[in-house]
Amino acid sequence: MAEINNILTKELKLNTRENNEPLRVLSEADWTFWKENGYVIIKNAIPKENIERLKALMWEFEEKDPNNPSTWYSESQTEMKMKELQGTGMVELYNHQFLWDNRTERRVYDAFVDIWGTENLWVSIDRCNLNMPKKDKKATGGFIHWDVDTSLDPLPQNVQGVLSLVNTTEEMGGFQCIPELYRDFPEWVKTQPKDRDPHHPDITGYEPKKIIQEAGDLLIFNAMQPHGIRPNVSDQPRMAQYIAMFPAQEDDESLRQERINSWNDRLPPRGDAFPGDPRKWEQKKYQRATLSELGEKLLGLNKWND
Numbered sequence: 612m613a614e615i616n617n618i619l620t621k622e623l624k625l626n627t628r629e630n631n632e633p634l635r636v637l638s639e640a641d642w643t644f645w646k647e648n649g650y651v652i653i654k655n656a657i658p659k660e661n662i663e664r665l666k667a668l669m670w671e672f673e674e675k676d677p678n679n680p681s682t683w684y685s686e687s688q689t690e691m692k693m694k695e696l697q698g699t700g701m702v703e704l705y706n707h708q709f710l711w712d713n714r715t716e717r718r719v720y721d722a723f724v725d726i727w728g729t730e731n732l733w734v735s736i737d738r739c740n741l742n743m744p745k746k747d748k749k750a751t752g753g754f755i756h757w758d759v760d761t762s763l764d765p766l767p768q769n770v771q772g773v774l775s776l777v778n779t780t781e782e783m784g785g786f787q788c789i790p791e792l793y794r795d796f797p798e799w800v801k802t803q804p805k806d807r808d809p810h811h812p813d814i815t816g817y818e819p820k821k822i823i824q825e826a827g828d829l830l831i832f833n834a835m836q837p838h839g840i841r842p843n844v845s846d847q848p849r850m851a852q853y854i855a856m857f858p859a860q861e862d863d864e865s866l867r868q869e870r871i872n873s874w875n876d877r878l879p880p881r882g883d884a885f886p887g888d889p890r891k892w893e894q895k896k897y898q899r900a901t902l903s904e905l906g907e908k909l910l911g912l913n914k915w916n917d
Contacts, residue, residue, distance in 0.1 A: 623768045623858055626728030635721035649793035649833040653722045656829035657713050662776050665709045666850055669741050672704050683743045699840050700742035703888040706877045711900040714854055723856035731915040736873050736880055737853035742784050744843045753841030755814055759834045762809035769834035775824035776850040784843030787819040793836045812837050867911040874910055
């Protein structure tokens, strides 16, 4: 069965604005920046109260005390099959009411309408991140990768998103990317060996850019953007929710039903990247999220043109 968020085999096309149609959230300057750099930041995407209650939920779910750093480094309950995600603070919470409320905020939805050029969208069912400060304050690097296979022809079209729940600094870790390599890719790839790793670029000659976000900022980035998470060498945790949208795949009934089952049964998506919570707290402690009319369509419970 297809993974809930695996839509890259579909013929998706990002908005080209060939007819210069009006934008809902992005400004013209935002649009130009997005096209040139492969990412854009939407300010104040969700209300402040949504931020604070989700932060409190994440601390509860991780069984840690935000005011007691001695609790921050308890051993993770979850073993990541994708080893590069081990220790990066993934919170295996997918379908809580607070997550769905942020997914259905009108400003969040309208931003993705601008990016795709269609109202008929589905939202990814994804998790949160609670990235603790490294004990080693000299930690460097992080990782850079693509989440898509860059050897495909035509290249995949998709976007991803990170909603920050805190004001970040360069030292707090978080999202980093290489806009120059994003722009250079058509020529860069011609210089690479035929057996290159299509998910992990050789970034020789490029310097990852550290992206700074404020609480409530939604970062949207192109799937062809080389990106990753850098170490948190501050003294404060980084907190975020992953939110992305893509054109609804309503002709794929098995995928639609899998998404509905994920919401109804509070289950993570299928696939090695989403191991889920071994305690099964979503099923045991939390109720099924109540969806708005928009939420029902973003899930696939109701179809857009019915």
